[in-house]
Amino acid sequence: MLAPYRILDLTNEMGLMCGKLLGDLGADVIKIEKPGGDDARRIGPFYRDEVDPEKSLYWFALNTSKRGITLDIETAEGKEIFKKLVKVSDAVVESFAPGHMDEIGLGYDALCKENPDIIVTSITPFGPAGPYKDFKASDITLWALSGLSFICGDPDRPPLRISLPQSFFHAGADAATGTVMALYHRGVSGEGQHVHVSILKAMERVAYTAHTLWDGRAKILRRPGSALKIPPLGTTTPVVWSCRDGYVAFYLFGGNMGAVSNPALTRWMDEEGLATDVMKGMDWRKFDIGRTPQDEIDRHIVQPISRFFRNHTQEELWKEGVRRRVMVYPIYDARGVLENEHLRERRFWVELEHSPLDHSITYPGPFIRTDKKLCRVRCRAPLIGEHNSEIYEKELRISRNELEALSIAGII
Structure with missing residues (x-):
């Protein structure tokens, strides 16, 4: 469905879900990591409990349907290469702190000079304005501030959070939706735009029942427990x-x-x-x-x-x-879900070959099914710099000698 579009993914763990969903829908998503690999590769659990940036199951799950390159976009040479990619791309998705992209000369206005139609989707904890905009936040922080943590757990015990970072997943889904909306709008109007996603806002919508109960009846929703x-x-x-x-x-x-x-x-x-x-x-x-x-x-x-x-x-x-x-x-626990006969018969699960591991891994399949297979999990997550040659040499026409020099300089 999104096959004509190219997306540059600069996100950390806060926004990885966005690129995955866009990739599943057919977009050419290029995950750009710093040389040596993204910090999210250090997030466990790991394949067979071997702590290795190439074996993070967290990374595997959130980076399917993407190609991957390495690039230090904070160096002068790295910025120029990134701008070349922007010229031949449709959208950039990033999750840096508000203002960081402007500080390094790659903000929305600067990128519009390279590609006037570009769409930039920014995922931040609290959005680009307001008293919290410069605050850092973890998943548990956003759970707590959204009010969702308060209604999770047993009534006689402290609030809880789900073990996986649900706030980042919800924000990633919102960011993917916002990016697709902006692409559609560009198709109608010819205009790109800057899309902002606040993770806190994404979580507040998840907890909307508690908020509307207070607004409508001045009643606080309590933890019901089990x-x-x-x-x-x-x-x-x-x-x-x-x-x-x-x-x-x-x-x-x-x-x-x-x-x-x-x-x-x-x-x-x-x-x-x-x-x-x-x-x-x-x-x-x-x-x-x-x-x-x-x-x-x-x-x-x-x-x-x-x-x-x-x-x-x-x-x-x-x-x-x-x-x-x-x-x-x-x-069900995870094993029960994996072995569920209905999901198996519906072919919900897909096997992706991981040739570096000499093994295939079972993944959840596409989040929607269509007769024309518009949505599917297309490939495993990329290795560190796996597609450097393919993208830099074949698509940007950077010579191998130049690439070697850039690699030695720590730019790619």
């Missing part, structure tokens, strides 16, 4: 339950919401002698969790269900639950 608390008594029932080989999710709904699932589960439990008299005699359509005392729920319903689930595996509960119309679902 349980549902139902008014007016505040009776609590689990959402996450232990089973024989892991965890499952099961919602114990009252009224019509549970009118099919709850009786079906009761019959299933009764076949194994685990359904209580209270469960067997319950009129589930009239069951009101929020008006049932906690002790009664725990003793007659929650504890028997918990014992039942612990007797079965995820697969047993999932497949038999579907057959019986019981709303119980497996909570």
